[in-house]
Amino acid sequence: MKRTLIRNGRVVTVDPALGDIDDCDILIVGDRIAEVRPAIDADADEVIDARDKIVIPGLVNAHLHTWQTGLRSIGSGWTGPDYHRIVHGNMGTRFLPDDNHVGTLLGALEQLSGGVTTIFDWCHDITSIDYAHRSIDALDEAGIRAVFGHGSAKPNAAPGELPFTHIPHPRERVEALRNGRLSSDDGLVTLAVAILGPQFSIPEVVEHDFRMVRDLGLPSSSHAARRPKDWVSPEGFHIPARLGLLDARHNVVHANYIGDEELKLIVDCGASVTVTANIEVHVHPMDPVSGRLLALGAMPSLGIDSVPLANSDFFNEMRLAMLYQRALDQRVAWRNGAPPPDRLPVPPRQVLEWATIGGARALCMEDRIGSLTPGKKADVVLIDGLALNMFPVHEPTFSTVQQANAANVDTVLVDGIVRKRGGKLVYADALLAQRRDELLRSVSRIIAESGYRSSAIGS
Structure with missing residues (x-):
């Protein structure tokens, strides 16, 4: 199983037994969180640098x-x-x-x-x-x-x-x-x-x-x-x-x-x-x-x-x-x-x-997701604490809720798989462009067939 190590983040576990931990590591083995603590000494197939990042559950x-x-x-x-x-x-x-x-x-x-x-x-x-x-x-x-x-x-x-x-x-x-x-x-x-x-x-x-x-x-x-x-x-x-x-x-x-x-x-x-x-x-x-x-x-x-x-x-x-x-x-x-x-x-x-x-x-999934608790699924989000609307981060929970937006999300893992890295989705650019064209054609046809006129309602 792949082993991923997230290093030196400001971790908000949303687990009352673990709390918030600065300079904290998270070891992921396969699709599960294995450890959450500072200075984990473990071999890893991938290391993700979380310095200057707030780490929260998905x-x-x-x-x-x-x-x-x-x-x-x-x-x-x-x-x-x-x-x-x-x-x-x-x-x-x-x-x-x-x-x-x-x-x-x-x-x-x-x-x-x-x-x-x-x-x-x-x-x-x-x-x-x-x-x-x-x-x-x-x-x-x-x-x-x-x-x-x-x-x-x-x-x-x-x-x-x-x-x-x-x-x-x-x-x-x-x-x-x-x-x-x-x-x-x-x-x-x-x-x-x-x-x-x-x-x-x-x-x-x-x-x-x-x-x-x-x-x-x-x-x-x-x-x-x-x-x-x-x-x-x-x-x-x-x-x-x-x-x-x-x-x-x-x-x-x-x-x-x-x-x-x-x-x-x-x-x-x-x-x-x-x-x-x-x-x-x-x-x-x-x-x-x-x-x-x-x-x-x-x-x-x-x-x-x-x-x-x-x-x-x-x-x-x-x-x-x-x-x-x-x-x-x-x-x-x-x-x-x-x-x-x-x-x-x-x-x-x-x-x-x-x-x-x-x-x-x-969603009847509290045993699997919702906190960065060892044993739960490795659904993890890293937020860029150096972004101008985030920096400086004094209290990571305050900054997450009161300041962050979608553009500040740097890295996303689902089931231990990286789905966004360095602020960019792990999804082919050409395919995304194709899907955008498909969506535009789809809704343009639907709106035209419906006869909807935005000028007639609420504008």
Whole structure:
């Protein structure tokens, strides 16, 4: 097995037993972290110089619609209903399997380049198994760690057709993947199911989908971002909880409009909640639920969500989640007549935990990723501490969360394999140029076919 030695970094392990260690080495044997300590004396096939670098665990983006990468920022002026009408009701219906492939590939490469080593790829434009296979092909090609969330399309129903809210998740496609290329839970790409959930489906579909994932032994995730008057199943997550089907293998995304009692039910059942602050601040009047989760003793995870509307730099997502919750906590305290706080809420270390350990828990991978702990997978990120926006680095966690951006990521390892080195992706330049051309042709065709005019909306 290959032995890689990372030398003399400022290591932020995100492991409370190890803490932060200056001038620290990391020995990687094969795909695992073997040792984390200063002055490791070991033979190595490759030595990576981490002087003047901050070394952190790979970031975990727990919610990303990677297939939408080619529509980057097109929806910066959209409302939530605009997004559903234009993307799911129009543009998304025009994607072909190869469109999924190139969008997912460029999106996964972008996340890798930005220090994200694991994504939950929530793929919800699938109308045939070919869409899933081409998306998985892209994840394999990128070399990122990914949970592929098999979703279902949400087109507008034609007259006489059942709406998507009444259609159970297609079990046969999930079984084909589970019995085929994604049969293992130990691979770099693993399988989950992106189900509709109670806010987007009738009770019978809620029960079918939750029973299906339990039968197949798969993790699942569902959106929960509708205003209560629009919930298709007003009982919400009480339905799977009552049936004994809500547990730690389910991930709820957003949860802004969910009341305190139901949110406590979700947490008490062991389910995780992913906050996508950029999207939630963009299109929702209800606050991200980070603080409410903390009050319940739960740790949020973070996600980018939808690139047509959101900034896709995960460092930006960390900062926004931290700053919004800080502002919210201080406003509430002020209105309640409380004195100024002795210390700011949501310190940088806490939000870094959301972006690593929190994401690992949401993906049921805490035993494998999320911290630089010996025995875990070697998903490691080196950040350039000499960059002008980083230097000088006084406290590495503060600098990582408050100053860093994707351009500061110098080196990325996934499963012990270097995927970015010296600020450059390990991916052929000519092939990347070809993929860019493919993506541009793909989205140009989709936008033209949709008849979309940006001047008519939000500009």
